[in-house]
Amino acid sequence: MAKRVNIIGGGIAGCALAYMIKREGGEPVIYEAAPRMYEDEPEHDCSTYNPRYSAQWDENAKYFSMGYFEALRLFEEFGGKGFNWDQCGTLQLMANEKKARRYSKTVASWNENGWSEEDICLVSAKEASDIAGLEVEKECMFLKRSGVVSPLRICSKLIKSVEVKLNQKVEDAAALEGDATVLACGAKVTLFEEAAHLPISSVRGQVTFIRETEVSSKVRTTINYGGHISPSLNGVQYIGATFQPWLKHTKVLPEDDDQNIHNLCERFPALAGEYDVVAGKAGMRSAARDHFPVIGRLSDKVYISAAHGSFGFTSSLASAIILAKKIVKNEDVISEDVIKKMSPGRFGKA
Ligand SMILES: Cc1cc2nc3c(=O)[nH]c(=O)nc-3n(C[C@H](O)[C@H](O)[C@H](O)COP(=O)(O)OP(=O)(O)OC[C@H]3O[C@@H](n4cnc5c(N)ncnc54)[C@H](O)[C@@H]3O)c2cc1C
Structure with missing residues (x-):
């Protein structure tokens, strides 16, 4: 049976994740606190899309390259x-x-x-x-x-056939029924018990x-x-x-x-x-605190995709690929050094 994955937050991180979960054969459901999430014809919606640069071919370079090339593929x-x-x-x-x-x-x-x-x-x-x-x-x-790129228009494409629950402010991630729940609610992730210890500002x-x-x-x-x-x-x-x-x-x-x-x-x-x-x-x-995104498992069934900083577009795509593969297929799509660098576990537990 397809894995049901709850996604809390319908920004670019949540929409990208929903798309990738579906691509892997899972069943995503987005819970969004706001009454609207995206627009087909938004006025003045624009973002640059590029990788975050690093001088060496390190974890940062591998991660952002994955997001950047996925962006190029998606636009096609x-x-x-x-x-x-x-x-x-x-x-x-x-x-x-x-x-x-x-x-x-x-x-x-x-x-x-x-x-x-x-x-x-x-x-x-x-x-x-x-x-x-x-x-x-x-x-x-x-x-x-x-x-x-217009993130709002991309979001509308990413979630074309995804179940979305608007006006749904989730307060308890563990209470949602399903195989996994992902906190993808931007700056609000630390309001959840599972993520309260993370140094995200x-x-x-x-x-x-x-x-x-x-x-x-x-x-x-x-x-x-x-x-x-x-x-x-x-x-x-x-x-x-x-x-x-x-x-x-x-x-x-x-x-x-x-x-x-x-x-x-x-x-x-x-x-x-x-x-x-x-x-x-x-x-x-x-x-x-260390300016890297926070992506991975927080507890038994709760995951996180947050802290995408100023490179939200490419970072959201990279994190979505990594999490979707892990949650739906229990496989890693990128080397262990990258997964460790982005993991919430690097900040210990509260
Ligand atoms: C001025 C500025 C310029 C930027 N320029 C760029 C740029 O050019 N290129 C780029 O790549 N990035 C840029 N960024 C960064 C980018 O906008 C962010 O990284 C990105 O929007 C983060 O997306 P997100 O989905 O993680 O979070 P958000 O966009 O914050 O989405 C989180 C969603 O979760 C919902 N939510 C919150 N709490 C709950 C709850 N309890 N239950 C249900 N839903 C909830 C919110 O309503 C929201 O819709 C810029 C940011 C700023 C501020």
Whole structure:
């Protein structure tokens, strides 16, 4: 009989997990506290998708590579361009000597471990400028197939034939009937007894959607420079993001939009000018003390997929593949070092 897996939380982590559980032959059920989870036609929903980089071919690199290549595969499966994702490429600015050394090492070690030069390479400032459509003063790391995506639209595709219970705020994970229950409820995971001991905390951030100007509309790739800017999608560009551990709310602040615009113009003087803010969106990134995601078993039937930090899209996909295979088939899809590095067990038990 198919294994019934309860998933608490209908964000990208929960939706990705539901999709993978189904793919493995299990029966996922999502419990979501909110009255709505995703939208087919969301206004202003945009995220960058890229791996979290590390200089060596280590646990981080293996984990995020799995999520990144799964993202590329899924976008093809779901119909590719045209539903709000743009494989426009990502330039990662080598803004200082430290970053230049680090990214050079990243490219060398990832090229030796399955990433082709098409997937990741270094480009000169001149090449970066030609790629970006904007003068870029420094050398960059370039990921040709990275870009931007609408997580809400992807979620709607991921859970097409999944049972979803809306307005269902779960308080006791162990009380749900089924073969396994996964806490995939972002910053709220530590409210559950099984996860209360985990050092997971949240950092507020805000992104800004600006109306393109004649100059900014020339940007052709996503550029990460500490902040980031996307190419124009229907006349709107996505920039961000603020990082405010001291703020505990997700109210949109006009001064944060100003800050995002200021940071952009400071980095790229060619983009300096007045911008109309179309929308701002604020949220919480939850992260563990060591900045690695927390994925694995917490107790007999309770698992966790949380602390996906600033790389929620690729991290959610990688964690979903790992957990679905483990829960439904009791198999490991990635090497033991990665599983240990991400395991909640690394923080001991309360
Ligand atoms: C400003 C900002 C910019 C970002 N930019 C990017 C980016 O460009 N690229 C990227 O990859 N990531 C980005 N991130 C990170 C990304 O948004 C997160 O990592 C990701 O959303 C985490 O997804 P999640 O499903 O784990 O959690 P969430 O999105 O928080 O979803 C958790 C869900 O669980 C539900 N829930 C909570 N408690 C309960 C309960 N008791 N019962 C039932 N349901 C419950 C909530 O209602 C919610 O729907 C950004 C984050 C911020 C704040």
